[in-house]
Each structure stands twice: as C-alpha cells, then as structure tokens.
Amino acid sequence: xxxxxxxxxxxxxxxxxxxxxxxxxxxxxxxxxxxxxxxxxxxxxxxxxxxxxxxxxxxxxxxxxxxxxxxxxxxxxxxxxxxxxxxxxxxxxxxxxxxxxxxxxxxxxxxxxxxxxxxxxxxxxxxxxxxxxxxxxxxxxxxxxxxxxxxxxxxxxxxxxxxxxxxxxxxxxxxxxxxxxxxxxxxxxxxxxxxxxxxxxxxxxxxxxxxxxxxxxxxxxxxxxxxxxxxxxxxxxxxxxxxxxxxxxxxxxxxxxxxxxxxxxxxxxxxxxxxxxxxxx
Amino acid sequence: xxxxxxxxxxxxxxxxxxxxxxxxxxxxxxxxxxxxxxxxxxxxxxxxxxxxxxxxxxxxxxxxxxxxxxxxxxxxxxxxxxxxxxxxxxxxxxxxxxxxxxxxxxxxxxxxxxxxxxxxxxxxxxxxxxxxxxxxxxxxxxxxxxxxxxxxxxxxxxxxxxxxxxxxxxxxxxxxxxxxxxxxxxxxxxxxxxxxxxxxxxxxxxxxxxxxxxxxxxxxxxxx
Numbered sequence: 001x002x003x004x005x006x007x008x009x010x011x012x013x014x015x016x017x018x019x020x021x022x023x024x025x026x027x028x029x030x031x032x033x034x035x036x037x038x039x040x041x042x043x044x045x046x047x048x049x050x051x052x053x054x055x056x057x058x059x060x061x062x063x064x065x066x067x068x069x070x071x072x073x074x075x076x077x078x079x080x081x082x083x084x085x086x087x088x089x090x091x092x093x094x095x096x097x098x099x100x101x102x103x104x105x106x107x108x109x110x111x112x113x114x115x116x117x118x119x120x121x122x123x124x125x126x127x128x129x130x131x132x133x134x135x136x137x138x139x140x141x142x143x144x145x146x147x148x149x150x151x152x153x154x155x156x157x158x159x160x161x162x163x164x165x166x167x168x169x170x171x172x173x174x175x176x177x178x179x180x181x182x183x184x185x186x187x188x189x190x191x192x193x194x195x196x197x198x199x200x201x202x203x204x205x206x207x208x209x210x211x212x213x214x215x216x217x218x219x220x221x222x223x224x225x226x227x228x229x230x231x232x233x234x235x236x237x238x239x240x241x242x243x244x245x246x247x248x249x250x251x252x253x254x255x256x257x258x259x260x261x262x263x264x265x266x267x268x269x270x271x272x273x274x275x276x277x278x279x280x281x
Numbered sequence: 282x283x284x285x286x287x288x289x290x291x292x293x294x295x296x297x298x299x300x301x302x303x304x305x306x307x308x309x310x311x312x313x314x315x316x317x318x319x320x321x322x323x324x325x326x327x328x329x330x331x332x333x334x335x336x337x338x339x340x341x342x343x344x345x346x347x348x349x350x351x352x353x354x355x356x357x358x359x360x361x362x363x364x365x366x367x368x369x370x371x372x373x374x375x376x377x378x379x380x381x382x383x384x385x386x387x388x389x390x391x392x393x394x395x396x397x398x399x400x401x402x403x404x405x406x407x408x409x410x411x412x413x414x415x416x417x418x419x420x421x422x423x424x425x426x427x428x429x430x431x432x433x434x435x436x437x438x439x440x441x442x443x444x445x446x447x448x449x450x451x452x453x454x455x456x457x458x459x460x461x462x463x464x465x466x467x468x469x470x471x472x473x474x475x476x477x478x479x480x481x482x483x484x485x486x487x488x489x490x491x492x493x494x495x496x497x498x499x500x501x502x503x504x505x
Contacts, residue, residue: 196459214452
C-alpha cells in the first residue's frame with residue numbers, strides 16, 4: 001500500500017476535500033478521531049498533502065529538521081549497509097542487525113519522500129567515513145568497526161543513542177505539527193528500540209557486564225559505555241532534574257534510576273560537532 | 282462506529298456523506314457516544330471514572346494515568362516473580378519497575394493539585410506466576426505507552442512539556458524492545474512498525490479504550 005496515494009483516493013470520493021478542510025484546521029484534527037488503526041497510520045501523510053495544498057510551502061524550519069534527520073539516517077544506513085556488505089555480522093546476530101538495517105534504509109526513503117511531498121529538496125548523502133577519521137583513507141579511530149563485531153556493536157550503540165537524542169532535540173521545532181512531529185516521534189521511538197536492542201545484545205554477548213538497555217549515568221558522567229572517547233555523545237544524560245523536580249532529592253530515587261528513566265535531548269549543533277569532521281566530511 | 286468507514290479498504294464504497302459526518306463530528310460527541318456504549322455503568326459505581334481534563338494538563342494527566350497503570354503492574358511483577366525467572370530478568374524487571382514508579386511520582390509531583398486521582402487497577406486477566414502471561418502483558422503495556430506518547434505529542438502546546446514527553450517515550454520504547462526481546466530474541470521492533478520503519482502511534486481514545494481494560498477506575502478524555 002502506498003500511503004501517499006490515500007489522498008488521491010479520498011479525492012475521488014470527495015473532490016472538494018481541500019476546499020472544505022483548508023479554512024478549518026479544527027476539522028483536520030477531528031479526522032483522526034475516527035477509523036481503524038490502518039486509517040490512523042495512513043491519515044497523517046494524507047494530511048501532509050492537505051497542508052501543502054492548503055497552506056503552501058512547508059516552513060523552512062520543518063524542512064531543515066527533516067533534512068537534518070535525513071543526514072543522520074544516511075549515516076546510520078551506510079553504517080549497517082557496510083557492516084552487512086563486509087560480513088562483520090556473525091550469522092547468529094543477524095536477527096538483530098538485519099531488521100535495524102532495513103529500518104534505517106526505510107527511514108532514508110521515507111524522509112526523502114516526505115521532504116519531496118512537502119515541497120522541499122532532500123539533501124544529498126554526505127561523504128561518510130565509518131572509521132571516524134573524517135577523510136577517505138578509512139584510517140580513523142574506528143577503523144576496525146567493519147571487521148571486528150564488538151567494535152561494530154559499540155559504534156552501533158553510540159549511533160543509535162545519539163540518534164535518539166538528536167530527534168528528541170528537534171521536537172520543539174515541530175511543536176503542534178501533527179504530520180511531521182508525529183512522524184519524527186515515531187522514528188525517534190524506533191531509534192530507541194534499536195538502541196535498547198544493541199545494548200541488550202552487547203550484554204548478552206558478554207561485551208559488557210554493566211550495560212543495560214537504558215542509559216544509566218552517574219552524577220558526574222552521562223556516558224555509561226565505559227569508553228571515554230564517546231563522552232560527548234552522552235554529555236547531559238546525567239541530568240536528574242525534570243520539569244523543575246529534582247528526582248533524586250524530591251522523589252527519593254537513585255541517580256542510576258533517575259537517569260535511566262529519562263533520556264536527554266541533544267541540540268543540532270552539538271550533534272553535528274560530534275559527527276562532522278569524523279564520520280561525516 | 283469504527284466499521285462505518287475505512288479510508289483504506291472501504292474507500293470504493295465510502296459514501297461522501299458518511300465521510301463528512303465523521304469529519305464534522307466533534308470529539309465531545311464521539312466521547313459521549315463511547316461513554317454511553319461502554320462506560321455508563323462504571324461512571325456511577327464507587328470506583329468511578331476520572332477525566333484527564335483539557336489542554337496540556339490533560340495530556341500530562343493522560344501520561345500520568347498510563348504511568349500509574351504501568352507502575353502498578355511492575356510493582357506486582359516484582360512482588361510476585363513468575364516461576365523460572367532468571368537473575369537478569371529480575372534485574373531488568375526491577376529496574377523497569379523503578380523507572381515506571383518514578384515516572385508516576387514525577388507526574389504526580391509536577392501536576393500537583395491538577396493531578397487526577399490515584400487509579401485502581403484490575404489485573405485479573407494476568408497470571409503473575411506465568412512468564413508468558415507477565416511478559417505478554419508487559420509488552421502490551423509498553424507498546425501501548427509508546428503509541429500513546431507518539432500519538433498525543435502533537436496536541437502538546439508547550440515545548441518544554443513536549444520535550445519532557447520525548448524524554449520519557451524513548452525510555453518506554455527501550456523497555457518495549459527489551460520485553461519483546463525477552464519473549465522472542467530479535468523481535469524488538471517487528472510488530473510495532475509500519476512499512477516505512479515508523480513506530481505505530483494511536484489516538485487518546487483508542488489508547489484509553491485499551492488501558493481501561495486494566496483499570497477499575499475508568500479514565501475518560503472528553504476534551505480530546
């Protein structure tokens with residue numbers, strides 16, 4: 001089923017739908033209160049077309065967010081595609097890595113399509129150096145990532161955890177945008193599922209005895225991987241104050257539980273600073 | 282109600298009039314119909330019902346209701362471990378219990394006097410001595426939580442609240458993936474994704490309809 005054809009189907013039945021809905025945003029909201037789960041999943045993208053037709057160009061802020069997300073997904077997809085191509089993934093672990101590979105490629109295709117649907121231009125795939133060296137030589141600090149599975153998984157975990165933070169950091173820029181915010185939240189949740197699975201796999205394979213599917217920071221260090229070079233990717237995860245409430249002092253919990261219960265966002269510039277010049281060049 | 286229209290499979294037969302009726306129906310009318318169909322009896326019992334209210338406070342109370350449900354479930358799981366539970370499963374489920382209790386307590390503290398009441402749960406459908414029953418229910422609750430936050434995010438008007446919801450939903454997604462993997466390794470996302478690789482999301486009405494199956498105190502959302 002092609003979700004982007006839904007609006008055409010509705011138009012066949014109700015040719016005046018755009019006229020009817022464009023002056024009434026409230027009506028658009030009400031549409032989602034009916035229908036089956038299939039309809040619920042499909043409607044936001046039908047509405048994306050509606051918004052485009054009714055209100056013209058999508059704001060540059062929203063398109064910027066989508067292109068930023070696309071850039072991150074290009075990196076993730078390339079990482080798993082290369083890992084698969086280079087045979088770094090043992091047969092026994094393909095039930096974990098294959099679905100993630102599929103999802104990241106689906107995200108790339110989806111974001112490109114949505115950007116086009118909203119009248120924008122999708123950014124091109126950047127130059128990617130999975131060794132983290134920031135050039136084409138492939139001799140960066142993670143040069144074994146595509147030959148050594150434990151290194152591959154460590155990098156996978158960092159990419160996924162960082163991806164979760166990156167999407168979260170953009171939520172405010174999509175405030176109230178039913179179509180794009182909901183899609184971004186849906187991808188955000190999938191990245192978190194991936195992060196959890198990679199972490200669990202690392203524990204199950206004995207690569208770390210302390211790692212858990214959730215990020216457990218200490219009071220002074222967000223990074224729970226034990227691998228100092230990625231401290232920046234987890235900076236801020238040690239926060240224990242949410243909505244003005246200090247969880248540790250006011251709600252009598254530990255830093256470990258408080259940080260495990262809340263994931264922290266990362267701003268766009270901070271994410272780019274971590275990636276550009278190393279994994280993206 | 283749901284069978285009247287289906288834009289996917291029923292589009293060829295869908296009468297224009299029926300589409301308009303749905304597009305124009307107010308959320309309140311839908312909610313009243315829902316209440317009349319399923320909640321009328323409960324609303325007059327001692328256990329009663331509680332409405333989440335409106336605006337951002339309503340959404341936060343919606344989250345608070347779901348976190349109350351999850352916390353109560355895992356408190357029971359931790360208190361009466363299923364037979365054959367392993368050490369790492371105990372560690373995971375104890376951590377998740379602590380996370381959900383903290384989410385619950387956080388919302389209660391943040392909402393203050395605007396918080397809905399403490400809900401009474403009904404887990405009579407769950408066999409807490411059975412691993413399959415417990416993990417199946419845990420998966421349902423976690424997946425429901427993720428779909429709920431994802432589906433309600435766009436209704437939030439305050440960016441700080443939205444980010445707060447984002448901080449919690451990714452932890453719920455981590456839990457959901459973990460529980461899924463305990464049931465079947467590698468199933469961390471499978472049945473919760475659409476063909477675009479997006480997590481499913483659901484409306485407040487659909488979520489509450491499912492959640493109320495585990496609640497004696499029925500939760501309504503008449504303003505949404």
